[in-house]
Amino acid sequence: MSQPAEKFYSLDPEEVLDHFTANQDSGLSGDEVDQRLEQYGANVLRESQPVSTPRIFFRQFKSVVILLLGAAGALALLTGRWHEGIAIIAVMLINTLIGFFSEWKALRSMEALRDLGKQQAQVRRDGGEHTIDEQNLVPGDIVLLSPETLVPADLRLLPRKGEKTEESREVQVNEAALTGESVPVMKTPEAVAADTVLADRTCMLYKGTSVTDGDGEGVVVATGMDTELGHISQLAQSAEGKTTPLQKKLDELGGQLAWVTIGITIIVAITGLVAGRDTMVMIETAIALGIAAIPEGLPIVATVALARGMYLMSTRNAVVNHLAAVETLGATRIIFTDKTGTLTANKMVLKKIVTPEGVHELDDSQQNKPDLANEPLLRRALEVGVLCNNARLEDQQQKRSGDPTELALLEAGALLDKDRAELLEEFPEEREEPFDSDTMKMATFHRIEGGFRVAVKGAPEVMLDACTAMATNEGETALSEDERDSWKQRADELAGEGLRLLAVAEKTTQAVDDDPYAQLCFLGLVGMADPPRADIREAVEECQQAGIRAVMVTGDRPDTGQAIAEQVGLASSGAAIHGRDLGNIEALSTEERNRILKADVFARVTPEHKLQLVKIFQDSGEVVAMTGDGVNDAPALKQADIGIAMGERGSDAAKQVADMVLRDDNFSTIVTAVRQGRVIFANIRKSVIFMLCTNLAEILVVSLASLTQAPLPLHPLQILFLNILTDVFPALALGVGVGSSGVMQSPPRPSGEAVITRHHWHAIGGWSLVVGACVLAAFTLALLWLQVGETEAITISFLTLGFSKLWFVLNLRDRGSRPWNNDVVRNLWIWAALVFCSCLLLLAVYWPPLAGVLQTAIPGSDGWMLILGMSLVPAALGLFAPGIRFHTVSNSSRG
Structure with missing residues (x-):
């Protein structure tokens, strides 16, 4: 049963308890728990059903190429042509099994990924504390929280019950799994406004997040699919599955081939029957045309090319979960990327210290390490940051625990050449006043000799109000109101640079119970940031050079997101768009939609916003990739054309729906994957062009011969032999090429662009005429000039076509490349394929068992001269006749 969607964060704690008829002191009774379990159900998330093995197998038959092969095989079997029928069916099954095993392996590897295993929860029931399975939690339960606790349901934080007063109860929570931001958030019981966005609901703890510090308790307000995590899970399951651009284009091509085959077959059959040709001859012709029109190797070549790309990407830390997704990267125009940990290092670092004596920039390498002997004020500021600190660094900083801000201060303390333990030996700690969200100070x-040194840090505004003096290298001076206002303004400016700020101050006192926040001396401001990754700017620039836009989508503040965007080189088209300004996406005006499409930074966004943003960009015709690591990213990852999850820190929910997982969480790995995706599409395009050129040549040969009383120049099994062997192996070699060096120097191809464009069809038609004419010429000359028998003449046309295909592959170089120095010539797999296929062609005539099946004869020396002469004509035209319009087949749509 669905739970009421109340805004419990806007209600006082007592109102929430009353709503659920819950008692904070005793908790629910056993009977109440049983009743609510029946009413609301278990506290579990529903998972989408896995794809079954039979379904994976049978959907391989959705390919038009597979269906056409099946039809040709069935016709051959029905007419008693067993050799042809069995061979065709075997080829169809091989194609099907290759696709099945590739997809089955990818899907099954992801079934091991499951988010948030079974957890237990500490609750108060029947007046006592109990440990239960989190799935048995119900609304109204009182949950007890402690550090390292995973929040088991959506909770409303409750105040501590004192004897006479209610004290504020504070808990620090890491909400990275939900909001994407790794900096812990301070939670307090005080209610917030009803229109507060999720990231700012400071009295709520959400399922899937974790407590990092503090003890507390909260009342369960939502369980299972009614939690925020459940809503996200529901969005991920409802997000539309997508067919990649390559799948769409290959399906379109298969449909075109089907109609071409049917049309030509009907025309040839009617013409032949009208001319009085034998019915069985026309059936043989129909089978031959059906085989000739189908690029049988297309599914194999596409699958192998994608699989090899998948392997190459895995060696470069990009693990692809779906084969066809490899190619889609090459068409990507928009990359939605999270800020924390994707563009940044996911680690707070002290970047700047501003004291009354000046500004001190710090870097990770510490090559510009300041001379603290000549900077006493800077030393004092660093000492305060290290002393007033609860974080821990152990084992040469390999083991880190505590607030990221305090960790940054500890690590910056290395400038002092003393760690915190050594400082505490010099300045033993006698008292701590913990950080309080009301005072915003610690x-x-x-x-020290003669008293106590009080180290204080906190929010700049409240710290400056508490300071009455300001330190300099020469001593202390009074802090005037003008100076105080000037420092507050400076703090706002630094925050606008994306820095997280603290002010540090100190004083000396005689009593350990003195007020720590009175009569402070201001030392300066310390600015921390989660810095950009070292190689991120170069990666962003390469994306922009390739016509790809990176768009930041973050749960952080707009000014912080904008500052990071400028640091990493994202093109800044204006201020960041706040999540609350998105409003109702479906009701956006054209002007508002255009503003969104031009924005580079979106801040304070919810999971619903991310999903809607992906849809908006897709509706505008963009191919969208989405990077993410948290549970909150899962719906957008699934909706995007390419979902990219982070491998090191990513949640299992994100990995499960993603098309690709980055093992090193490095944005630059995406650039490598995009390049590989472009290379793969270019290679597959070359392979398809190669197969279509030679297959259309076969159609021309068979159809033109059938219009006369001459015998067919090729038997069906010979065509199948050529299509499977002399087509597939060179096409495979083309499919695994390394690509040209300029593949990232041009914009992505249009998402609607076909695999074979109009210009490509022109080239294919021209080359098909050349190859077909050479085969018919060889067949005619063999009969009329050499006056050989029909079997030998058919063998000559068979070998002429076979070797023409092999030499023709050299014409598949990129536009503008040199004939003897291009990506095809440098591809060793091409030369291996040419040698191997040449040997197979020789076996087809010189090995009696195979020659008997293919009905070939050994040509004489004159026959071989004719074969070599005619088969070399297409290659010679491509190499030495640049004036011919279709002399080269480019991967460009223009060519």
């Missing part, structure tokens, strides 16, 4: 007292 203080520690340290014993």
